[in-house]
Amino acid sequence: MARVVDVVTETARAKSLLLDPPDWPGHLAGQHVDVRLTADDGYQAQRSYSIASAPEDDHLQLTIEKIDDGEVSPYLSDELHPGDELELRGPIGGYFVWREALGGPVLLIAGGSGVVPLRAILRHHRAAKSDVPVRLVYSARTQADLLYRDELESFDTVITLTREQWSGHTGRVGRDLLDEVAWPLADHPLVYVCGPTGFVEGVADALVAIGHAPNRIRTERFGPS
């Protein structure tokens, strides 16, 4: 059981839970946890959430995007308050992670709330004082949907918006944008792509088409569920 330390509003649809899990074994940047809720009649529901915090951070952070007709996210967004307890299991997953020994240069590509585990990687990269080059490409619908906006400005971040005209990049992450912002192929970049299925399929296909080695592309897809 993890104690809720704080609940932070990130956007109109997303909140972060700052948690204190006792006996937390530590995690790698990019891993996730399973959250389990139990109703008063014993009914249980479980979901996985990416960890938004770096291993070095004081609290374990999850960022929850509320799905209005979802079973678990409305509870996590609206019903949890500081001092409440939440049943957690983890950390889970050992492939979609970055640590210094994996090297780079690292290209992180996020669609929507897929930015969550990539933000953990950026924070870990900074906390570890790594000099491996790292860049984030972040696709969101509008400026109002951007998670961690102020913080991400302190990193090498390229934002593209798909549903709003603004002074920055617009449109999907495709070959054109990747040609402009991806690290040179000669440097054999290590690429992490996270987001909804269609986004990840499109970006991963584009990367392979440009000439990135499939075994240097790690993906995490969010189901539409």
Added chain:
Amino acid sequence: MSPISHGFHGRRTDEAERNRVPPGQYVTHDFPVLSAGPTPHTPLESWTFQIRGEVDQPKSWTWEEFTALPTDHVTVDIHCVTKWTKLDTVWRGVSLDTLLDGVDTSAEYVLAFSDGGYTTNLPLAEVRAGKAWVAYEFGDEPLEPEHGGPARLLVPHLYFWKSAKWVRGIELRAQDEPGFWEMYGYNNYGDPWKEQRYAGD
């Protein structure tokens, strides 16, 4: 015992479905995609399915030969370790019994291998006796690449990561060897009814 999450009500599965949904799973009507890397696109002309390893005579089929083998049309429930369960999925594929017919082996394990480097391990007994297929149609259509096409393993009684996408063959092995997710902390066996999600479950 898990403590109560006050204010959580949840969405119950209806009575008829409840005994078909393993613990900790919820029913989805979508078909979520989970893969560790890009989707491979292997041309059918260069596709083969192989049985190799602890076997006197390795076997190999081209796509044309493979799709000429007798098939089963099966309707099964599938369970992903990421918590979704999908009921009544319809597949066409070749039974592993058909593929292993006449194969003389002392092996007790298999390691399925796929395009893109994915592997997963299973006891040989779990892919025999009508429990596993190499499927190439889903819902009476060719299996889409993002769901593992042209062909994937289908082992519906285990968590779905055991049903290797883009499968290109099985290696028969005397000793068990963990596959891709099994090396990254997922359970070696993966029975959804025992909720064997992770190592140690």
